[in-house]
Amino acid sequence: MSEFDELPETRRRGLRRMEQVYGFEMSDGDGDFFRYTVDHLFADIWNRPGLSDRDRRLLLIGVLTATGAADVLGIQVPAAHANGELSDVELREIVIFLSHYTGWQNGARLNTVVEDAIGKAARKSGA
Structure with a gap:
């Protein structure tokens, strides 16, 4: 039960x-x-129908980056990576893209979260 x-x-x-x-x-x-x-x-x-989890996650990562919500990014980015929704390459490309629209400081915070998630996943898998 x-x-x-x-x-x-x-x-x-x-x-x-x-x-x-x-x-x-x-x-x-x-x-x-x-x-x-x-x-x-x-x-x-x-x-709700109409968007995939990946679509929702991309939108959410954009909003969280724009608002400087690194704490919630620290939940969303690793989850998207672990669920296979976003690869290392895609996450790093999102950082570059969003940095130009949300400001370099917000992009830098996202980059820290992304690299931390990628590094933790690599250590966990033994790569």
Whole structure:
């Protein structure tokens, strides 16, 4: 029996989707912010037809870079890499592209996140 089995369907769907998107195990949480994140953003928005996970991730990485949200990039970039949505080459190309549209400082923060994710993945795989 899963921890999620006792939860309402929307919450289960949202938590499972978060696990797919982020690539790590999730647990239920408290509060309105957590509820909206799981029950709306992940149960509904991330499950809508029309865009692939890769498409959503590319859009999100662009927005996060533009707003200087390196903390959330530190979750999204490694997850996109680990899920096979974006390769080393693609991530590095995204850095160059976004640096010209979001400013060099934001691009530099993204570059740090990208190189850290690539390095950790290489060390983990023994490459």
